[in-house]
Amino acid sequence: MSLTRRLIVCLDVRRGRVVKGVRFEGLRDVGDPVELAERYERDGADEIVFLDIGATHEERGTMLDLARRTAERLFIPLTIGGGIRTVDDMANALRAGADKVGVNSAAVQRPEIMTEGARRFGAQCIVASIDAKRDGDSWRVYTSGARVRTELDAVDWARECVARGAGEILLTSIDKDGARTGYDLELTLAVSRAVSVPVIASGGAGIAAHVRDVIVNGGADAALVAGIVHDGVETVTGLKLALHQAGIPVRMVA
């Protein structure tokens, strides 16, 4: 047999609470991160991502405390992203209880952070988080919570991240995020073909068929979901079952 395809649940966290917005805006409170993470594990989520969308210094401390509390109760991998600026930030997040760290804006500003992190902690815990938006025939990289446009081409940038030491790519389509009309299959396919590390597709999940499509037709190793499971539009159990029934190898919980 071989690796199963993963379903990853992302929790946007601000001031210790899970929030969800549409296209990076309009935040609503959806619950307690530790309780939600545990519930998703029971339902069969393969991983949890905490994305720290508060950017201030004191909020970093809240996130590390949250990581500590979560790691003692969660027994599937936990990735922490958002606000990771330095290799010391990575060390603090990993030490607190994260298994992997996501870097986004800091990697664009200083790509060496990925190399240094991979050397110190191993490539398997460095996740390059890329927010991409369609721009003509290609996709442009945005940073700072999708607010700042860069000159980077998303596919080229993904390749460079891997060359620099990233062990995974978390690829979010800004166009699709929160819209629930399906993942950006073309973007996902272009990136998954360009790199040799696992690609996690993010942004756009509305129904189970979207998750299946991004794995079958987008070449994604993993699909990230947020809003649809927080709102109860779909359940993690239901999504995993749909993947299983579509003939995709997934881990099923008893």
Place this chain on the structure above:
Amino acid sequence: MRITLFDYGAGNLHSLAKALRGEGRNVRLETDARAAVDTDVLVLPGVGAFEPAARALEGGRDAMRDAIAAGLPCLGICLGMQLMFEASDEGDGAGLGVFGGRVTRLRTPRIPQIGWNTIDDTNDPLFGRARLETAYYANSFVCRPLDESVVTAWSTHEGDRFPAAVRAGTVVGVQFHPEKSSAPGLAFVHEYLNLISNP
């Protein structure tokens, strides 16, 4: 039961420490390799790279190897399993050499291997009792034992078949992360500790 988690100074040990805890079990972290063997069970965790870990082991390598040879139960996880072997292509330094063989890079284009993989061809009842059929991996390197009879389960990543687990008595090495493999992973850890309590 005194359980000692050898801390190489890299990464998250919270989940593993939590997974090891239970009624009548005292879990402590130890950064000194020589002091780490004063325990009932030694656990070598799986976070970090081979070279710095081998360096952390250096002063106490002989003491650790001797204690294991004299019957100290030991559970090695991921990098911890790799440290039970002689050496690694990942970096310089010597492992414990409890098992003969080297650690080499996975022979596949897509590395690291990150995700849940199936546990195949197991001949160790620990897996059946724990119902551990799919486990979480995050690794680029795997162990290549000289004597394959120590292998108690296999996994395959894109055509490269590698040991998921090795065992010699109460010395068990696993390439996956039981502490990240949800309920069946935790059950595996508990079955291992039960095995030591009731040999």
